[in-house]
Amino acid sequence: MLTDIQIAQSCKKEKITVIGEKLGIPEEYLELYGNYKAKVDYRLLKDLKDKPDGKLILVTAITPTPAGEGKTTTTVGLADGLRKIGKKSVVALREPSLGPVFGIKGGAAGGGYAQVVPMEDINLHFTGDFHAIGAANNLLAAMLDNHIQQGNALNIDPRRITWRRAVDMNDRQLRNIIDGLGNRTDGTPRQDGFDITVASEVMAVLCLASDIADLKERLSRIVVGYTYDNEPVTAGQLKAQGAMAALLKDALKPNLVQTLEGTPAFIHGGPFANIAHGCNSVTATRLALKLGDYAVTEAGFGADLGAEKFLDIKCRMAGLKPDAVVIVATVRALKHHGGVAKDQLNQENLEALEKGLPNLLQHVDNIKNVFKLPCVVAINRFPSDCEAELKLIEDKCRELGVNVALSEVWAKGGEGGKVLAEEVVRLCDQPNDFTYAYDLDLSIKEKLETIVRKIYHADGIHLPGNVPKQIRQLEDLGFGNLPICMAKTQYSFSDDQTKLGAPRDFNIVIRNIKVSAGAGFIVALTGEIMTMPGLPKVPAAEKIDVDENGVITGLF
Numbered sequence: 426m427l428t429d430i431q432i433a434q435s436c437k438k439e440k441i442t443v444i445g446e447k448l449g450i451p452e453e454y455l456e457l458y459g460n461y462k463a464k465v466d467y468r469l470l471k472d473l474k475d476k477p478d479g480k481l482i483l484v485t486a487i488t489p490t491p492a493g494e495g496k497t498t499t500t501v502g503l504a505d506g507l508r509k510i511g512k513k514s515v516v517a518l519r520e521p522s523l524g525p526v527f528g529i530k531g532g533a534a535g536g537g538y539a540q541v542v543p544m545e546d547i548n549l550h551f552t553g554d555f556h557a558i559g560a561a562n563n564l565l566a567a568m569l570d571n572h573i574q575q576g577n578a579l580n581i582d583p584r585r586i587t588w589r590r591a592v593d594m595n596d597r598q599l600r601n602i603i604d605g606l607g608n609r610t611d612g613t614p615r616q617d618g619f620d621i622t623v624a625s626e627v628m629a630v631l632c633l634a635s636d637i638a639d640l641k642e643r644l645s646r647i648v649v650g651y652t653y654d655n656e657p658v659t660a661g662q663l664k665a666q667g668a669m670a671a672l673l674k675d676a677l678k679p680n681l682v683q684t685l686e687g688t689p690a691f692i693h694g695g696p697f698a699n700i701a702h703g704c705n706s707v708t709a710t711r712l713a714l715k716l717g718d719y720a721v722t723e724a725g726f727g728a729d730l731g732a733e734k735f736l737d738i739k740c741r742m743a744g745l746k747p748d749a750v751v752i753v754a755t756v757r758a759l760k761h762h763g764g765v766a767k768d769q770l771n772q773e774n775l776e777a778l779e780k781g782l783p784n785l786l787q788h789v790d791n792i793k794n795v796f797k798l799p800c801v802v803a804i805n806r807f808p809s810d811c812e813a814e815l816k817l818i819e820d821k822c823r824e825l826g827v828n829v830a831l832s833e834v835w836a837k838g839g840e841g842g843k844v845l846a847e848e849v850v851r852l853c854d855q856p857n858d859f860t861y862a863y864d865l866d867l868s869i870k871e872k873l874e875t876i877v878r879k880i881y882h883a884d885g886i887h888l889p890g891n892v893p894k895q896i897r898q899l900e901d902l903g904f905g906n907l908p909i910c911m912a913k914t915q916y917s918f919s920d921d922q923t924k925l926g927a928p929r930d931f932n933i934v935i936r937n938i939k940v941s942a943g944a945g946f947i948v949a950l951t952g953e954i955m956t957m958p959g960l961p962k963v964p965a966a967e968k969i970d971v972d973e974n975g976v977i978t979g980l981f
Contacts, residue, residue: 485732502539502834506842515717516690524595527966537835586650593622597959629944632694647943698725726915749852771809783927920952
């Protein structure tokens with residue numbers, strides 16, 4: 426059996442200029458990065474402003490498990506499937522982060538015969554967007570520390586600096602550091618730390634900005650710390666936004682690639698969904714909507730994280746309205762939620778499947794009854810799935826008025842996504858009453874309680890220690906009307922990753938509240954969320970290699 430990378434390397438790719446022609450992109454808007462990658466100037470959107478949008482399809486999933494769900498694979502295969510049934514589809518995905526590629530997760534360009542290519546480039550340096558974001562993040566950090574070193578005219582309290590440095594690698598050693606050591610001219614010693622680049626607010630800002638002017642305005646609002654008088658200090662006060670935007674001017678342009686079957690794909694931006702808003706850039710999504718009749722996009726991790734933020738943050742800010750939602754599940758993952766060990770998942774077990782099904786059904790209920798959107802459950806089929814297990818899922822979903830479609834895109838590409846594509850087209854033709862989970866005019870505490878009760882089905886929230894004071898300060902500073910970005914484990918509806926399925930009788934503990942003023946949301950940190958992951962005992966990097974001809978192996 427061929428590996429994902431062998432399949433990707435064996436396919437015949439079309440020149441990116443041909444992909445651009447398929448979409449009708451004028452040549453002057455394409456900036457080529459070799460033969461198979463290009464950036465598209467976001468100013469194309471101005472020329473397309475009078476063109477009606479296509480249909481917007483969100484692909485999300487059940488709560489992730491070690492068994493895997495195949496969300497990106499399904500997203501790519503659905504877009505190819507739509508082309509197979511005669512629809513003009515475009516994919517819009519996030520860029521993978523380097524850290525997880527070398528850690529546990531491996532590549533993030535789909536799998537089997539439903540991939541975006543060139544997958545090696547996409548998973549590694551791609552067009553340099555993440556490097557630019559890291560550089561802009563660290564320029565702001567350098568200017569902040571330099572301001573303190575050069576006299577501290579803004580009266581910044583070094584103990585209340587909230588801006589951290591960034592690197593796009595899983596490096597736990599950098600989570601907490603002391604810097605500025607040495608001679609007096611080497612800086613002011615203070616406690617500091619690194620986040621992974623995808624957790625930087627610069628990433629969120631880039632993904633939500635509409636153009637250079639909006640980018641600079643958002644960058645200027647970033648809060649980097651507080652003064653001795655408890656006043657926020659911004660990047661604008663440090664006069665950093667212009668130089669940061671200069672570093673980001675090319676990164677702001679979406680990247681155009683293709684699927685194995687030649688379907689156009691925009692891959693741009695990559696905020697994590699457990700610590701940020703988990704969606705590709707607004708610009709890429711808008712281009713996909715203008716250039717295709719069906720834009721297929723995804724949100725990170727399960728629907729309680731990525732989809733909730735896509736709908737409550739991205740759609741609200743960008744004025745987007747989804748036409749249909751696909752919830753990806755596997756029989757294996759649902760049996761894991763039912764308590765089956767990973768090495769036993771290939772055995773038929775209807776009892777465990779029924780025990781794990783509430784996880785899927787809660788996600789379905791949230792999409793259908795909280796957000797009022799039509800949805801379909803896509804079962805990413807594995808050879809070990811038995812007919813009785815598949816029928817049980819179908820029967821339970823039908824009770825909620827939701828259809829189930831088998832997805833066989835991993836093995837068959839677009840041909841295996843035609844059934845799902847036909848159901849999605851049917852759903853897109855239905856009117857919907859899309860609504861947000863909460864209103865912005867609620868207090869921060871009320872918004873938190875609404876999310877945890879409606880989406881997680883928790884009993885409520887617990888605000889220990891200094892958190893009530895943090896909330897009051899943010900509301901006093903005028904940030905109370907912002908949406909909420911929940912930073913929570915992806916492995917459970919709760920803030921305890923060991924609680925599988927659809928747990929009940931729990932509270933969500935909010936351990937810290939902070940503002941991402943540039944991105945435009947409040948971040949609520951729960952549980953033990955790490956903004957800098959570490960490598961596992963046996964990292965994926967140990968298997969990755971390149972030969973004398975430059976051919977990469979071991980990358981998924």
